[in-house]
Amino acid sequence: MYQQFKTRADGVSAEVYHFETKTxxxxxxxxxxxxxxxxxxxxxxxxxxxxxxxxxMDRQTLPAIPGLKFEVTRDLAADAxxxxxxxxxxxxxxxxxxxxxxxxxxxxxxSLSSIHIAIAPTSGILPDMPTLLAMVNPKKCxxxxxxxxxxxxxxxxxxxxxxxxxxxxxxxVFCDELGGAG
Amino acid sequence: MGTEFKESIHKxxxxxxxxxxxxxxxxxxxxxxxxxxxxxxFEELRGxxxxxxxxxxxxxxxxxxxxxxxxxxxxxxxxxxxxxxxVREYILKxxxxxxxxxxxxxxxxxxxxxxxxxxxxxxxxxxGETDLGEWIIQLAGQTPSxxxxxxxxxxxxxxxxxxxxxxxxxxxxxxPRLVKVARERLRPMFLAADMGISGGNxxxxxTGSIVLMTNEGNAxxxxxxxxxxxxxxxxxxxxxxxxxxxxxxxxxxRSATAQLLTSYVSIITGPTPNTDGSLxxxxxxxxxxxxxxxxxxxxxxxxxxxxxCASCLNVCPVFRLVGGHVFGKVYTGGIGTILTAWFxxxxxxxxxxxxxxxxxxxxxxxxxxxxxPDLIMEIRRRLVQEQGLPLLHKAIYSVVNNRMLFHTxxxxxxxxxxxxxxxxxxxxxxxxLADLTDNRSLPAIAAEPFRDRFKxxxxxxxxxxAAFYAGCLIDFAYPEMGESLVKVLNKAGIKVVFPQGQTCCxxxxxxxGAYEVAAGNAIDNIKALLDEDVQYVVxxxxxxxxxxxxxxxxxFESLGQSEWIPKAKELAAKTVDFxxxxxxxxxxGRLSLKDGRKxxxxxxxxxCHLKRTLKVSEQPRELxxxxxxxxxEMFECDTCCGMGGSYSLKLPEISGPILQRKLKNIKxxxxxxxxxxxxxxxxxxxxxxxxxxxxxxVRHTVELLAEQLED
Numbered sequence: 025m026y027q028q029f030k031t032r033a034d035g036v037s038a039e040v041y042h043f044e045t046k047t048x049x050x051x052x053x054x055x056x057x058x059x060x061x062x063x064x065x066x067x068x069x070x071x072x073x074x075x076x077x078x079x080x081m082d083r084q085t086l087p088a089i090p091g092l093k094f095e096v097t098r099d100l101a102a103d104a105x106x107x108x109x110x111x112x113x114x115x116x117x118x119x120x121x122x123x124x125x126x127x128x129x130x131x132x133x134x135s136l137s138s139i140h141i142a143i144a145p146t147s148g149i150l151p152d153m154p155t156l157l158a159m160v161n162p163k164k165c166x167x168x169x170x171x172x173x174x175x176x177x178x179x180x181x182x183x184x185x186x187x188x189x190x191x192x193x194x195x196x197v198f199c200d201e202l203g204g205a206g
Numbered sequence: 207m208g209t210e211f212k213e214s215i216h217k218x219x220x221x222x223x224x225x226x227x228x229x230x231x232x233x234x235x236x237x238x239x240x241x242x243x244x245x246x247x248f249e250e251l252r253g254x255x256x257x258x259x260x261x262x263x264x265x266x267x268x269x270x271x272x273x274x275x276x277x278x279x280x281x282x283x284x285x286x287x288x289x290x291x292x293v294r295e296y297i298l299k300x301x302x303x304x305x306x307x308x309x310x311x312x313x314x315x316x317x318x319x320x321x322x323x324x325x326x327x328x329x330x331x332x333x334g335e336t337d338l339g340e341w342i343i344q345l346a347g348q349t350p351s352x353x354x355x356x357x358x359x360x361x362x363x364x365x366x367x368x369x370x371x372x373x374x375x376x377x378x379x380x381x382p383r384l385v386k387v388a389r390e391r392l393r394p395m396f397l398a399a400d401m402g403i404s405g406g407n408x409x410x411x412x413t414g415s416i417v418l419m420t421n422e423g424n425a426x427x428x429x430x431x432x433x434x435x436x437x438x439x440x441x442x443x444x445x446x447x448x449x450x451x452x453x454x455x456x457x458x459x460r461s462a463t464a465q466l467l468t469s470y471v472s473i474i475t476g477p478t479p480n481t482d483g484s485l486x487x488x489x490x491x492x493x494x495x496x497x498x499x500x501x502x503x504x505x506x507x508x509x510x511x512x513x514x515c516a517s518c519l520n521v522c523p524v525f526r527l528v529g530g531h532v533f534g535k536v537y538t539g540g541i542g543t544i545l546t547a548w549f550x551x552x553x554x555x556x557x558x559x560x561x562x563x564x565x566x567x568x569x570x571x572x573x574x575x576x577x578x579p580d581l582i583m584e585i586r587r588r589l590v591q592e593q594g595l596p597l598l599h600k601a602i603y604s605v606v607n608n609r610m611l612f613h614t615x616x617x618x619x620x621x622x623x624x625x626x627x628x629x630x631x632x633x634x635x636x637x638x639l640a641d642l643t644d645n646r647s648l649p650a651i652a653a654e655p656f657r658d659r660f661k662x663x664x665x666x667x668x669x670x671x672a673a674f675y676a677g678c679l680i681d682f683a684y685p686e687m688g689e690s691l692v693k694v695l696n697k698a699g700i701k702v703v704f705p706q707g708q709t710c711c712x713x714x715x716x717x718x719g720a721y722e723v724a725a726g727n728a729i730d731n732i733k734a735l736l737d738e739d740v741q742y743v744v745x746x747x748x749x750x751x752x753x754x755x756x757x758x759x760x761x762f763e764s765l766g767q768s769e770w771i772p773k774a775k776e777l778a779a780k781t782v783d784f785x786x787x788x789x790x791x792x793x794x795g796r797l798s799l800k801d802g803r804k805x806x807x808x809x810x811x812x813x814c815h816l817k818r819t820l821k822v823s824e825q826p827r828e829l830x831x832x833x834x835x836x837x838x839e840m841f842e843c844d845t846c847c848g849m850g851g852s853y854s855l856k857l858p859e860i861s862g863p864i865l866q867r868k869l870k871n872i873k874x875x876x877x878x879x880x881x882x883x884x885x886x887x888x889x890x891x892x893x894x895x896x897x898x899x900x901x902x903x904v905r906h907t908v909e910l911l912a913e914q915l916e917d
Contacts, residue, residue: 032466098431098481102397118467126478128430135426154452162413162448162475163280167429170471175423177385178463179339179355181362182231185385188338189392190423190470 025116025149026198032119036173037186038194042146046077047085049143049199054087056195057106060139064090066103071096073129075110077143077202096129107133107191111144111171113159114198117152118172121196124160125169134171140191142171145202207856211532211557218528219859224351224359228526231358233842235520238464239571248573251457256511256575258450262411262442263501263510269411269444270492277414277490280476284414288494290320297322297403297436298329300489304434306331306400310392312418312425313337314405315353315514316438316493318536319549322403333403334395336424338388345372351530353516353538354462359529392424402428406439407514408454409492412447415475416490419458419468426470433480434487441497442510454513457573461515496548505584509544511574516541518568518578523846523864524561533558540568540578547585552592559585561860563853564717565846566818586719587764649683649889656685660704663692668701672742672787673735673780677750678710679885687885690912691746694788697915698797700741707734711753712761714852721761725770728758732773735780743777746784746908748816748884749851754781756819783816784908785883789825792832798916803834805914807877810837811868811891812844813884826883826907833914835879840871849890865894872902879903881910 030040043049062070070092072078078086078094086094093100101107109130113122121142125131134140150156160168175190186192218224262269274284285296301309309331311317323333323344335344339356343349345368350356357365362379369387370377377387404425408417416437418425429435445451451473459465477486500506519525519539530538534554537545540562547555562582569577656676672695680687692702712727731754735743745751758774791797810827817823823844831837848854848864868891872880880902882888892904 036466036469098397102393120467120471125472128479128481131426131430132481135423135430152452153455154449157449157452162410162415162473166280166474166476166478168473168475169426170467170473172467172469172471174469176421176469177338178421179337179342179357180360180365180381180384182227182355182358183362183381185382188385188389188422188424189336189396189427 025151026146028116029114029119029149032117033173033196034119036119038119038173038196040196040198042198044200046081046199046201049077049197050085050087052197053108053141054089056141057087057089057092060106062089062091062106067105069093069100069104070106070108071100071104071133071137072108073110073133074127075143077110077199096132098132101132101136104133104137106139106141107137108141108143109133111142111148113148113150113156114144115152115156115170116149120170120172122156123169123171124165125167126165131167131169134169135190137191138187139193139195140171140174141195141197143197143199143202146198146200147203207560208557214532215528215857215859218532219863221359221529223361224529225527225863227358228352228529231355232520232526235464239460239517239520242460242464242466246456246460251453252573252575254453255457255513255573256508258445258453259511259513259574260508262444262446263507265446266441266444266498266501269446270441272411273409273414273444273492275414276412277476280414281485282414282476282488282490284490284492286492286494288496288498290493290495293320293438293491293493294322294325296491297438298326298331300434300436301326301331301401302329304400304487306434308332308334308395308399309401309403310334310336310396310399310428310432311340311403312405312420312428313340313356314403314438315536316405316440317403318350319440319495320493322438334392334399336392336396336428337420338385338422341388341392342368345369349531349535351538352519353514353530353542359531396427396431399432401434401436402432403436403438404428406437406443406490407458408445408451409439409443409490410448410451411444413475415448415473417451417455418472418474419455419470421463421465421469423470426472429472429474433484434489436489436491438491438493441492441494442512444492458513458515461517461571461573500548506544506548506581508576509541509548509581511576512541512545513574515573517571517573521567521571523565523567523848524563524860527860527863528561532561540582541576544578544581544585552585552588555585556589559589560856563846563848563850563861563864565814565850567845570818583717583719584764586717587721588719590719590721649893651682652685654685656681656688657704657706659685659689660692663689665692665696665701668696668699670700671738671740672700672702672744673738673740674702674704675708675711675731675735675743675745675750675754676704677745677747677885679889680746683889684885684906687746687906687908690906690908691744691784693912694797694908694915695744698788698791703738703740705734705737707737709734711750713749713753713757716753716757716761717851717853721765724757724761725765725767728753728761728774729770732758732770732777735777736773740780742782742787743780744782744784744787746883746906747886748783748813748820749886751781751783752815752819754778783820783822783883785826785829786820786822788911789829792829799829799833799911799914800916803914805834806836806879807838807875808835808879808881809840809872809875809877810843811840811847811872811880811882811887813882813887814846816883817844822883826881829911830881830907833911835881835910838875838877840875842867842871847887847890849886851886854890865890869894869898869900873900877902879905881905881907883907
């Protein structure tokens with residue numbers, strides 16, 4: 025299913041990576057933030073929203089990059105270049121990421137930033153939408169968000185253009201070690 | 207037709223930006239849509255959608271109540287009303303109670319339906335559209351030209367001019383740069399807004415959820431940043447269960463923009479926390495505005511199965527010429543005509559319903575399985591019922607319904623038309639009739655109609671009999687097609703009889719909404735055609751075949767004339783189109799075509815009624831192949847030629863360009879010969895080539911086959 029997901033996500037201009045361990049993911053993220061010039065000034069922040077990936081992790085092991093913040097506020101999100109958040113599921117047949125976004129921080133980092141890094145458990149890949157809807161209890165998930173590729177429009181002369189209101193890049197990082205959907 | 211309406215058509219068809227953009231879009235759409243549906247059983251999928259939406263339409267009251275209960279239990283405020291004025295007042299009150307100064311909106315047809323923006327603006331509240339296309343037309347002070355692509359009629363240069371004024375900086379027309387400008391300009395508006403207004407693509411009764419889909423991500427911001435979220439949802443968006451979301455999410459993006467899924471889908475079930483820990487003030491308005499009335503109408507209930515994908519616009523040969531502005535300010539295209547007739551008023555649809563050429567393309571692709579052409583016909587019928595026919599039409603149909611008078615007049619026309627006839631064509635008509643020969647020549651009326659010629663045809667003694675239903679065009683313009691048909695059937699051992707009591711099939715009257723006239727025609731024809739005991743009733747005109755096979759019955763049903771229905775069914779059971787019958791005879795070994803002939807390249811034009819109502823497309827191709835022709839398919843082989851019966855007379859400015867496109871597609875195959883199964887299409891296409899001087903032969907399949915019979 026990973027291959028199918030990747031093919032679909034590539035097809036909508038997402039960038040898909042796959043790692044076994046959390047350590048590898050951390051290293052990837054560190055490199056990525058450095059290359060993108062994350063810094064402790066407006067417009068250059070990277071915000072990392074809560075999630076099981078960070079839970080219980082020793083802060084010492086997290087990348088020490090100025091501008092990378094683990095507190096998410098509306099103002100910071102508005103000035104962030106990169107948002108990092110964790111997805112619970114993915115849909116193989118459309119290349120879609122799925123998140124319980126009830127907590128507003130999750131939406132702020134993934135909708136206001138220019139680049140969204142989405143970390144997802146490899147085991148969270150589901151075949152399709154009906155499977156997902158059968159698993160979710162909407163009464164316990166006030167905001168279910170699905171993301172398929174970066175923000176796009178074709179409103180001017182039908183020319184596909186990336187990055188209107190949402191992120192212009194979507195980086196998807198699958199991690200085997202991340203366990204099942206939570 | 208009103209002059210203002212005629213002018214708007216004239217303006218649209220002469221707007222090269224509009225027709226160019228829509229034309230290109232419709233061509234790529236068709237290919238991309240097919241790709242998006244690869245591996246999916248579309249019929250099964252739309253069957254499910256039609257079923258679940260139809261269920262919802264039958265239970266609007268229950269589902270609304272259930273939605274209200276569930277959403278309220280979660281902390282949302284639900285307001286139900288059938289009155290657009292109350293919707294506006296409710297939203298204004300919420301805004302005023304909370305000191306709202308600015309509103310951001312994500313695209314919502316329902317808010318456009320009730321003209322919400324000007325109402326709020328008049329009350330001093332700034333309203334910003336955030337969907338890029340909607341924002342562009344808001345800045346331009348225009349209305350959307352397409353339900354999904356609102357600014358498709360504008361060029362990047364026009365957009366850059368607008369944006370330049372907005373940001374006070376001279377911008378060039380680089381599209382990615384323009385999109386960036388919109389992002390930068392709208393971002394502070396999102397962050398400052400006190401209220402977000404959205405529509406809803408789906409509302410789930412079982413859970414009180416609303417589903418929002420966007421590609422740009424604006425709905426996520428509209429529902430996240432302001433502390434108040436108002437969702438205005440028409441009650442036709444209700445579905446019973448959460449699981450029902452899946453089939454709609456599968457079809458809607460594929461049908462709308464040929465995407466597997468939109469970039470963003472949000473399913474919102476109750477209020478979510480704001481950044482300061484407070485809960486979002488979530489208002490969901492379930493608006494009726496005549497939808498339950500529509501659900502109670504046995505005919506129009508199915509229109510509530512619409513999921514607003516706009517694919518009926520994308521495949522419409524008329525829409526791609528005129529765009530949305532001709533249709534009015536809100537809902538456009540085929541389904542828009544129906545929605546306007548209801549949500550606005552029947553009278554408002556008077557002009558726009560006439561745009562439908564009844565080609566049936568939209569019915570094929572509708573994911574809600576709505577018979578849009580049929581519903582437009584029903585609007586026509588009700589308009590005629592309410593207001594009567596225009597005087598001129600009335601005069602024409604009173605003639606058509608009087609068989610003897612009608613036939614006498616057609617004979618007279620063969621003489622009266624003489625001064626304008628060049629060989630087989632009428633090239634120019636005087637004065638107000640000149641429009642009719644603008645783009646194509648009309649056939650000369652035959653000196654001797656088929657009904658007279660038939661008497662002189664010598665047929666061998668044969669046991670099996672078929673009645674030939676000629677229809678007006680073959681009878682009075684192309685009698686040679688009738689002669690060919692007799693020749694072919696005789697060869698297969700079938701004697702042809704021609705009941706002289708037959709008359710016009712009633713299609714012209716029916717397509718103008720004059721059902722009473724059509725019923726009169728139907729009765730005359732039933733009497734004539736069932737008079738003699740025949741095996742088949744065969745026609746070489748698909749429009750007539752459809753009339754005999756389907757429409758007599760439905761006309762009687764619409765008028766409640768049930769006494770004629772059994773006879774109409776008896777006739778329908780015997781009715782068959784020429785190619786289907788001949789294919790059967792060839793397959794049974796009763797008819798052989800000359801063997802091993804090499805007749806060269808040919809291309810085939812599918813007539814609307816044959817392909818989409820009678821579902822016949824392979825039979826004529828196989829027969830022509832067997833006869834020795836080498837078939838080369840043209841681009842858009844099954845797109846309407848623009849004839850549409852009297853359509854080409856009523857709206858020649860639309861029929862003309864549709865024909866030109868067809869002629870171009872035929873020419874591009876390089877074939878010297880084009881075949882088709884409809885005398886109406888022959889009339890349109892042959893007349894078109896005559897006018898532009900192209901030496902491509904236009905023939906009815908019946909003529910071509912008659913030439914290739916084994917001796």
